[in-house]
Amino acid sequence: MMKTVRAWDVSTFINRPALGILPPENFSERLKESLLSVAPKGLPQVMTMACGSCSNENAFKLIFMWYRNKERGRNNVTKEELESCMINQPPGCPDYAMLSFMGGFHGRTFGCLATTHSKAIHKLDIPSLDWPIAPFPRLKYPLEDFVKENQQEEARCLEEVEDLIVKYRKKKKIVAGIIIEPIQSEGGDNHASDDFFRKLRDIARKHGCAFLVDEVQTGGGCTGKFWAHEHWGLDDPADVVTFSKKMMTGGFFHKEEFRPNAPYRIFNTWLGDPSKNLLLAEVIRVIKREDLINNAAHAGKALLTGLLDLQARYPHLISRVRGRGTFCSFDTPNDATRNKLITIARNKGVVLGGCGDRSIRFRPTLIFKDHHAHLFLNIFSDILANFK
Amino acid sequence: MMKTVRAWDVSTFINRPALGILPPENFSERLKESLLSVAPKGLPQVMTMACGSCSNENAFKLIFMWYRNKERGRNNVTKEELESCMINQPPGCPDYAMLSFMGGFHGRTFGCLATTHSKAIHKLDIPSLDWPIAPFPRLKYPLEDFVKENQQEEARCLEEVEDLIVKYRKKKKIVAGIIIEPIQSEGGDNHASDDFFRKLRDIARKHGCAFLVDEVQTGGGCTGKFWAHEHWGLDDPADVVTFSKKMMTGGFFHKEEFRPNAPYRIFNTWLGDPSKNLLLAEVIRVIKREDLINNAAHAGKALLTGLLDLQARYPHLISRVRGRGTFCSFDTPNDATRNKLITIARNKGVVLGGCGDRSIRFRPTLIFKDHHAHLFLNIFSDILANFK
Incomplete structure (x- = not known):
């Protein structure tokens, strides 16, 4: 590999740009060769991030901004919002929540950790947020022997999701989004049927919640599709899909309507590292060449x-x-x-x-x-x- | 540079290890050449992280674990703690807080953002935590013309810090740590005297709070010392010092007593990227050679x-x-x-x-x-x- 590196590539490996402000000259071209060439259907927008936790944290922020802008309609941001957010208070910092599933793992920083429920050691001693947690189906195997039981189990979990959304709204805590893994990984490789996920997607739409699929562990091809959620055959795509690990860089894809309404709302200094996109472009080339x-x-x-x-x-x-x-x-x-x-x-x-x-x-x-x-x-x- | 790379270095640039589990063979040696060679006095331990926000998020976690273990004494973790933390509730997820300063900037993920108070656009629409926020001194210039006024202003802010710690404890929210920048950067390059920081350090110790100095923006030499807080002449060092940006990698230094009591409590998949430590080692070499x-x-x-x-x-x-x-x-x-x-x-x-x-x-x-x-x-x- 060393013999074929281009000058631009060498510069990419030995410099660390503030990617959001001063990206390398042809970074957007490079994104087309790497991340955008494997974008899930219906999600043409991409942001890069430094790790899986940052990807989910920023996806939550994207969802909360989108939700608040929906509520706001054509009204401007109020002075009260601008002032109250500076001291962590509503209405500027609204009482929004992400709904997650027992057994899920979405990272270890504070926002992510409030949606992670796989092992106690991940969460012990860390203050958290009162966000709703739904049960994830516990399927019986072999599946063909427990068709009816498993359908009932999935229906029970979906009902609980809707109940939680309603219950939390009643106590003025708005579920702005639902986060789920296609296969709960850290939590024990827990599967649910494609039908379960399609119905969950419908519930999210029905209640105006964003549907966030965390493909940090499942993305990249190992499930037999590039993205595990492609197995579901959704009519309406997920709203946001986060990735990291095998993708070499963190980040997320999202629908056009989730694009932030102003620059610097989703931002940090590095936003990952462009050298990892070079590696990913090579990985994707090999994946395609070798099928x-x-x-x-x-x-x-x-x-x-x-x-x-x-x-x-x-x-x-x-x-x-x-x-x-x-x-x-x-x-x-x-x-x-x-x-x-x-x-x-x-x-x-x-x-x-x-x-x-x-x-x-x-x-x-x-x-x-x-x-x-x-x-x-x-x-x-x-x-x-x-x-x- | 390309001509002098060693095989190990090439491997470092083209691989992305899960650093906490499978670090490159001589990674700890490389840390001695890079981060550990510039460790602030009294802070012999280092963790690497992927960005500044992750550095602060994980430093908060380190502090909360340390505080809880102090409270716990020789008692074991209870079953109730292990169960309640899985659903985001106390006592497993205790009602701990970090105290921060108005005008401070510590990052944009959920935990960090609860301590960031520089611009409304950073915080608008994102749910937050009820953590105490103290005023940061607003000094008058030129300093020599306002000695008395500035002393009074700093005393007022320090008094407010103590009042907030007491007030929050009364409502059962424990201030486990204080986070501060040596110079508030995003917030407007706001300075305070060395005496202010020494007294703040004393207040932290007096109340049993950890003292976290965020050097993400000030670290790396630009203030005329490698770490800006070295100007203060602290008798007792800070407990944790976070860094990123000019250091090429995120991370934090900490005192021995803050070392987590079990593996995987402070962890993520990548924990940064070892190739950045190689770059940092070169940067430090040049800094020393060229004074x-x-x-x-x-x-x-x-x-x-x-x-x-x-x-x-x-x-x-x-x-x-x-x-x-x-x-x-x-x-x-x-x-x-x-x-x-x-x-x-x-x-x-x-x-x-x-x-x-x-x-x-x-x-x-x-x-x-x-x-x-x-x-x-x-x-x-x-x-x-x-x-x-």
Whole structure:
């Protein structure tokens, strides 16, 4: 790679511009080659950010500004708003909220943390906000054996979302947006049906709330589509989609109508780092050239099929096998067994991750192929056979 | 530079590690060459972060954890704490607060924004927290003509700080920390005396609050010391010092006793970017080799002396000339005049910045020397002579 860098690229790697004020000359062109070339349908606007937490924090701000401007209509900002916001008080700092889901993870800064409910250690000792928290469906597996139960469970959660919106409005706290992960990752790789997400999107629209999909962990192709929410087949796209991690840079896509009504309302000094967009452009080129999204779908099927087979053979060790693309996981009987399995696997050269309280999750790279799946399944099958 | 990069460096520029889990092999060595080589006295611990806002957000978290652990003593975390924190409620999410100052700027994410009070546009429409806000001294210039008035003004502000801590405790909201900039930058380049900051540090200690100095804008040498708070001559160091901007990476230094009591309590995926530490190591090498801190002190004196001369000649256009090192500024009669002066200067090739509602601020690079000051002063003198 070093031999092919252009002068502009070298400058990008050794300088750190204040991106919002003084972007490199052809930065917008570079965005077309990188982030904008994979923008989710219906979301033509993009902002870059330095990390996943900042992406969600600023997406919340975008949503609150959009909501307030809707309420304001053609009225101007009042003197009272301008003065009260300086001392953290309404009406300038309105009593708005983001609705989130139990088990969700959206980051660790203060705004994000108020929507994160995956592990106590993330939240302990940190003051928070009284924002509504809805239950996330707890599906029973195998899905085909629990169709009716799972439908009821999802309906229960959706009903609770609507109840919370109404209940919070009654106490003058307005739910301006709903944030959700396509697959709850830190919280235990919890899935819901495409139908659940479509209905949730409808509820958001019905109540005038923005619909924010957090693809920080699911985005980038591993689920078999570039964005996991593309599986849902939404008629009306999400309003905002946040990303980070595999995208090399943080940031978010959004609909035109969410564009801030004045400059510097969504801003910080660096807004990420343009050198990461260069890396991302290369990554996207390779993804396309090697057809890696379809590869993830294919290899994921091999992995999932193998895991289902292991589940049938070792039901006392493996349950609730689930996944989309290579974004697979299963449950173990308890925390201790889970951690022991992870350690044994590591000693055999396989790095596995834990999530939730007793799940093991797979997050292989996009070049993970069927034969890697079989390699893993052979090793893991031995581990399970000898597990005491 | 490209010719001298080592293999490790190239790898650092083209990879993006999850720094907290899988740091590059000799990352801790590299920290010694970069951040730790300029650690403020008494603060041997460092965390890197991706931006200034994340640095302050995580510094607040560090302070809240430290405070809660102090309260907890030898008691264990209770089941009630672990459960209540998951739904954003006390006692798990305690009603703690950071005390900040009117006119301060500490970033734009939710926690930071609750301590930012510089411009309404930063805060409008964003829900906030009820945290105490103290007045920052409004000094009269020239300082030597208003010694008594300024002492009284600073005493008034310090008294208000103590009153707020007591008042908030009465309503069960505990001030766990105080955050302050050595020079309020966005808020208008507002200075206070070294004595003010020493007394504020004493108040923090007296009430058991952590003392957090935000050097995001002042750090890196421009004030004539590497850290602006080194001018104060504190007996007991600050507890936490945050940085970003000129340091190429965000992060914070802290005292040993503020070290989190468990891993992953202060954490995110990237924790900044190790390639920026490489750049910082080079920057620090140049600063030392070229004696750029003393240069900033010296060139700053030339700039300030020249500005005082212009103030004497054009008192209807320039007032309240102030500065430390090259971190200088002055007031203009109003917003319109300020913006007009900035535009005329830009058209003559001089980039000036505005801050507060009518100030012009200088933020030259560290290689700005006396002759640059004279070059500027000549141009600006002409501008003022011809200003209509």
